[in-house]
Each structure stands twice: as C-alpha cells, then as structure tokens.
Amino acid sequence: MGTEFLKIMDPEEVEEIISGLPFKTKIEKISIEEAHKRVIADDVYATINLPPFNRASMDGYALKAGDTFKATEEEPVSLKLLEVVGAGDVPEKGIEHGTCIEVSTGAPIPEGADGVVMVESTDKKNAGGNEEDNEILIYESVAMGQNIAAEGSDVKKGDLLLSNGTILTPNKIGVLSAMGLVEVPVFAKPKVAVISTGNEVIVPGQDLEYGKIYDINSRTISDAVKTCACTPIHSEIVKDDYDSLKNKINEFKDADIIITSGGTSAGAGDVLRMVMDDIGEVLVHGIAVKPGKPTLIGLIPEGSDKKVLFGLPGYPVAALMVFHIFVAKFLRRAASLNDKNSNIPKFKLNLSRRYRPARGRSHNVLVKIDGDTAVPILKDSGAITALAEADGFIKVPKNVEIIEKGSPVEVIPFDVNF
C-alpha cells in the first residue's frame, strides 16, 4: 500500500542537502521603473562626473574670492552684477575682477569665478534700481571654492557605484537615475510552478460538491513564493494519479523550480514518489519534523541541468510551515538574495504561557503575535481557523521538555511586511 519513506532525515541533514541544491541564475535587462527590489546583476560604474559641472551649492553671488579678501560687515566690498544665472541656465558672461554674477543653488559657476558668497551676506547697493547698474555689497570674505560643488567632487567617471548583488532599494535606484540610466541588468526572478494535487480538491468559485474541498495550497504557496522574490506560475489542480501528475510536471518545462502539495504521505495517494523515482531522483522523502514528515525533495534532469522539485504535505498549515523552513531559503538563494540583503525580520518575543511539547520529535508551533508575546495556537495542521489566527510559528527543537511562560522565542512570520 504505497511507497516507504526513503529514510526519515533530521531537519539539519535536510538543510545541508538544500544548501547544495543546484540553481542556474539568468540575467535580464529591465527598465529602471520596474527595478524596485530587484537584484543588480553587474557592477555599476559611473558614466559621468557628479556634479557634471561646477555648481553653486547656495543661492548667492559667484565672484573671485580674492576680491572679497578684506570684506567685513563694516566695510563691504562692492562688485558689479553682470547677470543672473538660475539653476538650469547657462552663464553668458565670465567673471573679471570687480564683478559678480547672481547664482541660484544648482546653477553652473561662471567662467573665472572661484567662490560663491551666500545671499544672506550681501545687499544690493541700489535696491529697486535698474539691474544693469546694480552693485552688490559683499559683507564677508569668501574662501577659494566656497559654496561651490566642483565637477566630479561627489562621483568621478569610472568610480564603482553599486556592486553586483545589490538589492535595488529606492536610494540605490536613485544612483542609477543620477547616471541617467534607463535600464539595468538584474537577475531574472526564478519561475516557480505551484501544483496542488488531490482528487478531492476543487478550484474556489466552483460549486462545492459532497466530498470535495476548495484548494488552498496553490494560493498560499504562490503568495509565499512572491515573498521570496520569485514568480509563481499557477497550475491547474492535478488528480492524484501517476499519469496526471507526471504529465503536469513534464508540462512545466518553463519553470525553474516545481513545488507540489499533497500526495506525499506514505499511504494510498503516494504518487509523487513513484513519479520522481521514474523521471528523476529523490533526495529526501521524510523529515523528522512535525508537521511536515511526508516532505519530498528531488531533482529532475533537464538537458545538462537539474530542476529542483519540492513536494509539500497536503494540509495547508503543514505546507506553509515546510515552505518557510525548507523551501524559502533555497528560493531566496535562487533569486540571488543572500543573507546580507534578504534580512527576514525576526520577531523576538516572549511565550505567552507555559508550553509542553508533545513527544521528543522536533516540531513547529503556530503562534499569534500579541504585543510582545507569542501566543501558541494548539490546533492540528488541517485546521483553517489556525491559519486565520496565526501570524507565524516557532520552532521547538527535539527533546525540549517544557518552555516556560515568558521564555524568549523567535517567531518566523508567514509574511514579511510592507
């Protein structure tokens, strides 16, 4: 009556196997507008200087610093105003001794000028007069280069700006924009086929006939796949028989990774194991963790490459937990996220009440987060109310006899935040 488990493995052993699973990254060019949260696939060097020209960093007057050497509040220096240059304008004149040009923040520094005096330290000699005649009174001595951001002082053409593997957060995308880039090479998001199996499972929206239940896992796992920076490919529901499942797996030539749920118990419905024994290689079948024992991990040859398949349990809670413990890490790696750039929030909380684990097996307990405490939800992994209440779960290692109320626990959330 069905296949035996390969050999029940400890979670640590399974994690070791997962860390060695193969994945070939691909690179694609995308528009900057689509780049948020993508991972850059090349080093980015500066293609221009920044600022691209000598620029005023204050509103004021560009001048020769030497002309203001003796300027004080009591004895201002008077300079002839030649023109007014706003940000985005091009100066038409150059500075000679005894002259100045009004500049706004961001305006180019005129030829011949080597300092800018802040507008607050100046006055117009003939306020209200004809601008051509205006003389500007300078009340302070200006140093060479003062209030000028020199061309290339921030970024020099050829500087390394962003390293391969950087996540494109808003500020990093700003760096690309500053270079005038409109496209960026990024690692392609792995495509993950998500297949629910089961003769009793039907698609939401259909009439619920006697003996049937609505599919949950293909939706929950697809959404969980998104939280790992991968793209889910939704499948039709597959009947729990050898041919249907084998054909469906073979159909997903385009997918980089396959995740199934259901059909992995060592019981009547154990068709995934038989299919995988025939078309590929089973690396893991059976993990000593509750829930999640029937989990399967295998490889399917594809040309010279191998495609990874995860077979999750059928119960929704079990499927999600196994996903987070064993699958998510691999997907994040396939998506070129690493430990540094994929900080999963860790919720370090305290257990709301004493918890006495059942048996010696390592297991996972659903929890609801309530302020600073994690409240255990003691329902079986088939319960939908458990899904409704839970925010995540905690891991309980094997042979733990009791966790006292108030003990620190680390909650693995079912989702990360906005």
Added chain:
Amino acid sequence: MGTEFLKIMDPEEVEEIISGLPFKTKIEKISIEEAHKRVIADDVYATINLPPFNRASMDGYALKAGDTFKATEEEPVSLKLLEVVGAGDVPEKGIEHGTCIEVSTGAPIPEGADGVVMVESTDKKNAGGNEEDNEILIYESVAMGQNIAAEGSDVKKGDLLLSNGTILTPNKIGVLSAMGLVEVPVFAKPKVAVISTGNEVIVPGQDLEYGKIYDINSRTISDAVKTCACTPIHSEIVKDDYDSLKNKINEFKDADIIITSGGTSAGAGDVLRMVMDDIGEVLVHGIAVKPGKPTLIGLIPEGSDKKVLFGLPGYPVAALMVFHIFVAKFLRRAASLNDKNSNIPKFKLNLSRRYRPARGRSHNVLVKIDGDTAVPILKDSGAITALAEADGFIKVPKNVEIIEKGSPVEVIPFDVNF
C-alpha cells in the same frame, strides 16, 4: 527674494499635524490572486462549514466503534469490507454492524460509521484474495469519533474568520480560498502623484546638456511610495515657475495625495509656497530638522474634501529622509495599515564609532549597516555617493552632544525587505 518660512516648527509639532491630516479611504473588490499584502475592508464570515462533511483524518477503515469494543492485538475483530472510498469519492454504501469501508485521509465518512481505525492497526484476512470477499482484521478498540473530523468542527458557517483591516498574508488568503471565495473587498491603494520640479532637472536617458542634472527624486520617491502600500503616479518634470507648477498640481485631479520635490527653499525658486497660498492652505513650511528644513505640508480643497500635498526638499538624500520621517507614516495610514499590521522592521544596532553632532538642531545621519553596527556616512545631502552607500539613517535628537562608539541606535531603513 522669495517667501519667508511660515514659522519653523519642531519635528514633534509637525508629527502632530500630520497625525490629524484628512484622508478618505475607498474600497474596491479584487481577485484573490491579486490580494497578497492588500488590506481587507470588511469582516469575513464563514459561508460554509469546514470540514464541509464528516471526513477521515487518517488512512484506515470507517466502522461502527461499538463493533471494535473488545478488539486487541491478540484477539482482533473481523469486519467485512464493503467498498473503498478515496478522497474526493462519494461512498455508495452505508455501514451496518460487522462491516467496514476503506477510507483515505480526506475521504467522506460513510453513513452509519462513527469511527475510523488507522490502517497501521489492521490487516487483511485474505491478503491477495478477491476484494469482495475481503475481511479486515481490527487490532484495536476504536473510540466514538476517532480519526473523524466532523463537519463544522473547524469552522462553523457564520463564524467570524478575518476582521476588517487584516493584511492579506499568504495564510489569511488561504482562509478565503478555503471558503471558495474568488473576490475580496480591500481598501484601494492611495494614488500618490510624484512631481519633480526644477529648471535644471532632465529625464534620465536624455543627453546631459551643460548646466543640467538627471532627475533622481521622482524615481526614488515613487519607489518609496510603493513601500507604503500606495501606488505612485509618475509625473513629467515641472519647470520651477508658478504657472507650470500650479497647472501640474491641478492636472492631478485623480491623485489622492501629491508629493513634490525641489522648489521649497525660502529662496529664488520658492514657487510651491506661492502656488499653495493661492490654491490651498499651507500648514507647515519649515521644520527644525537637518536635512529637511524647507519641507512644506499643505491642503488643497477638492469639492468638500481636502487633498494633502507634501513639498520635499530638492536634494535626493534630504527628500528621502523627509519622506521616511514625515510622509511615510501618513501614507501607511492612508493605505489602512496601522501600527499593528505595518511592522516596519527596526534595526537595533550599535554605532560603529563616536559621533559628535554638529550644532544643537535635531538631525538625521545616513548610515551603512555592517553586521551589527551602523556606520555613519558623513556627506552632505546633495551627495549621490551617500545614496549609494547608505542603507538607512538614524535620528539624532536636538541638544545631543555626543554619541559614544557602541551606543545602541535605531536605524530607519530606506526600504523594507522581501
């Protein structure tokens, strides 16, 4: 030469004003497939029982528990096998005394049965014989209801499953799927127009003429808007003159919120203030925080409602910091996220080196996260290299004279994680 600031306000005062800004939420129905990370806009009650029928929770044999009363390993009870019912099948027969029906996990319990014995506690009397003749040996006594998940035992029709305001994480979406729902009412994402102003600013991809720089803010702020569960509406770049800006703001009738950057210094380019004085009301103009002093917050009347406008500084670092400190919280509220469901990850780190704040004003310092430490980046807010290096920033309250090396600091990240 330009407008004066309204009155420089302390950050706390500004936060108080922001917490009172108006926003009208809208509700829309969307497909479950699009619902990940959206916020549900109604209480969801169960429309069906779960399980929807009495269901086997183990592979085994459905029977009358009373028939197994005396069964032991040594003296098994023999029952006649009537049929085999898999998950998704409908039983054709009912159980009478002395009979049993094989059931898979998830299969409906046949009429007349009140318990299921695990397959592991049974044997076939005539292994290999004709199935019609088969007698099953039961080696243990079965309790009433054992291994049966009764209809409605998990969820009863009419139960409250998810409350208004719940974020639809994968597990919560699973609850909707379990009900067979294909649509869900959610709060519409606020539409946020993002407008860069400046005569010197040009769109990336164009040739960089002398005196011009590429637009950064409309890209960084648009992406930052996404991290607040809002939808950015990208605008063309607007010239720094009264009519252009006023027309552009009036153009965004469809936007729920408007964010501009640039043009808010109390200097030559201060057109936003003039526009807002004419078409609306200025609540804040000038905040005692560095960088970010020229920030403006205003209201624009729209029928009987008022639309909020934020005017950010022009320098990219300043614009992003002001966004995170003052704007993000309002956007999250507008997106119906609350403190409980919008856990922004807090990075509690230690300062990598002694830091001596300049002056007494409260300010923000860019930092790079390096392991457990936050490394200050001491560059001005116009620097693009600062954007490239930074992971976020820390707040330094006013009148802090020194922060010692190793002091605990809280880093506000420029993005949240996957």
